[in-house]
Amino acid sequence: MGPELARALCQLSFDLNRQIGLLLQRSGKVEAVIVGDYRGIMIPQLSHIRSRGRLKGLRLVHTHLAGEAISDEDLMDLLFLRLDMLSVVTVAPDGLPEQLHSVHLLPNSKDGKNWAFLPPVHPANQTDSFEDFIHALEGEFTRKASGKDVENGIDKAILVSVSSQSKIRAEESLRELSELARSGDVLVLAEVLQQRRKINPRLILGKGKLADIMIQALQLNANLLIFDQELNPSQIRSITDYTDLRVIDRTQLILDIFARRALSREGKVQVEMAQLKYMLPRLSSRDDALSRLTGGIGARGPGETKLEIDKRRINDRLARLAKELKKVSRERYQRRSRRRKKDLPVLSFVGYTNAGKSTLLNTLTQSTIVAEDKLFATLDPTSRRLRFPRDMEVIVTDTVGFIRNLPADLLQAFKATLEELEEADLLVHVVDLSNPCFRDQMKVVDELLRDLDLGTIPCLKLFNKADRVAEDTILLEGIAGEGLVVSALDAETLAPFLEQAQVIMGKILHS
Ligand SMILES: Nc1nc2c(ncn2[C@@H]2O[C@H](COP(=O)(O)OP(=O)(O)OP(=O)(O)O)[C@@H](O)[C@H]2O)c(=O)[nH]1
Ligand SMILES: [Mg+2]
Incomplete structure (x- = not known):
């Protein structure tokens, strides 16, 4: 900013007795002129301006009449708008420019601060080229972030949990969210846990905390915020507008994982229906928001139907x-009745996701279905024959895992798949004993089984992953009385289970 411009700005500001600001593009072109009052100015909405690189590509220069340098409000503007730089010209009592104070963001926090002040100068004594300065700064931001860049197309996220739950619960929930993100091939760069008794209805978090998160996103080059709690459409919109980052919640993350994992035609149809149903109430007249909401992780919405869909077309598609x-x-029903005719009893594994259901099926039947350390590794049910020790043959089925707060639409969609469970003569509830929250997980599974009207089928509890738990834990928890303790990886530990399952099955079949 040249000295003449500074002088003119100060004079005008002095005459009007109001702050005046210029929003400048990097080319020097004026994006906006803002007239405030004596104490401050309001910067207009900039969400229509796409950022150039990490920073917004805009510099704000404005006057201060009361002689104060950069204020906290100015700092908030710098942070939230990701301005290249924010400068204040103080106006002297005679209306002439006094000092130029400037502040800019930092690629690395210093002493817990994400910004740095430049030494104040008189506008006439400015020597350094602003253009070179910003170029170098932008370069630093990019270099800092590029070390963390994985291949293109992978989302880089900050997880956010604002919770009124106990610390342990909140932490476990965040850990699960992190696992979910991993299953969805999202790179988690940071986690933010905030415990609050009251949750801000519009932005969930306080503005200060949100500013911290934005800065972290800027420094780490994150492009996505994943919230642990369900957000309503207007919350998603406000947070997106505020932060300029893509925002999704746990539900959408789960839907996205399902969308990517479903292999069978049936699974795919079910997931797409759930996605569309989730989206429907979130449509607004603002088409811009639609593209964000349908984005999901890696912009994998339901098929090609992305930007241009409207409600009517969604409803048509849902009907189809x-x-x-x-x-x-x-x-499927016909397949099932064919199997019925053969009259083989059915044993079904149910349980929280990642409990080890598929691993059990593999060990018991020497199969090689996918079992991995990811949430929702299994989406499509699999059945295998299994020969019990004393000459009895049964069908064992592996099903999709359960999770707490399963999105209602998704549960609805998977009811068809889970209907298979109605055919089960015995449910085997697999529990991951090595998870510190296994009691909570058991409760979730029991509740879902009840919701699915499966509560009346005999159920045997199998406490799995015993190899990862100390022996005294098993004793302390009194688990032996509730079910069998096994390790799905070790076939030997499963022998008592097979014995007991056969006895129960035998009784059921002869009753
Ligand atoms: N140490 C140990 N790991 C196990 C045991 N059983 C399963 N695992 C591991 O736990 C992870 C999850 O196992 P899966 O069999 O895929 O679990 P699942 O219940 O089918 O999970 P979803 O299909 O996601 O619902 C895998 O990495 C397994 O190797 C066990 O007894 N001991
Ligand atoms: Mg599985």
Whole structure:
């Protein structure tokens, strides 16, 4: 900013007795002129301006009449708008420019601060080129972030949990969210846990905390915020507008994982229906918000139907999918009745996701279905034959894992798949004993089983991953009385289970 411009700005500001600001592009072109009052100015909405690189590509220069240098409000503007730089010209009592104070963001925090002040100068004595300065700064931001850049297309996220739960619960919930993110191939760069008794209805977090998160996102080059709690559409919109980052919640993350994992036609149809149903109430007249909401992780929305869909078309598609699902379900029913005719009893594994259901099926039947350390590794049910020790053959089925707060639409969508469980003669509830919250997880599973009207089927509890737990834990928890303790990785530990399962099955079948 040249000295003449500074002088003119100060004179005008002095005459009007109001702050005046210029929002300048990097080319020097004026983006906006802002007239405030004596104490401050209001910067207009900038969400229509796409950022150039990390920073917004805009510099704000404005006057201060009362002689104070950069204020806290100015700092907030710098942070929230990701301005290249924010400068204040103080106006002297005679209306002439006094000092130019400037502040800019830092790629690395220093002493807990994410910004740095430049030494104040008189506007006439400015020597350094602003252009060179910003170029170098932008370069630093990029270098800092590029070390963390994985291949293109991978989302880099900050996880956010604002919780009124106990610390232990909140932490476990955040850990699970992190696991979910990993299952969705999202790179988690940072986690923010805030405990609050009252949650801000519009932005969830306080503005100060949100500013911290934005700075972290800027420094780490994150592009996504994942919230642990369900956000309503207007919250997603406000936080997106505020932070200029993509915002999704746990529900959408789960939907996205399902969308990517479902292999069978039936699974795919079910997931797409759940996604569309989730989206429907979140549509607004603002088309911009739609593209954000349908984005999901890696912008993998439901198929090609992305930007241009409207409610009517979604409803059409839903109707079509429902029809298709009916057809597939009928085929499944026929398959099932064929199996019934052979009259083989059915044993079904149920349990929290990652409990080890698929691993059990593999060990018991020497199969090689996918079992991995990811949440929702299994989406499509699998059945295998299993020969019990004393000449009895059964069908064992592996099912999709349960999770707390399973999105209602998703549960609804998977009801068809889970219907298979109604055919089960014995449910085997697999529990991951090595998870510190296994009691909570058991409760979730029991509740879901009840919701699915499966509460009346005999159920055997299998405490798995015993190899990862100290022996006294098992004793302390009194688990032996509730079910069997096994390790799915070690076939030998499963022998008592097979014995007991056969006895129970035998009784059920002969009753
Ligand atoms: N140490 C140990 N690890 C196990 C045991 N059983 C399973 N695992 C591991 O736990 C992880 C999850 O196992 P899966 O069999 O995929 O779990 P699942 O219940 O089918 O999970 P979803 O399909 O996601 O619902 C895998 O990495 C397994 O190797 C066990 O007894 N001991
Ligand atoms: Mg599985």
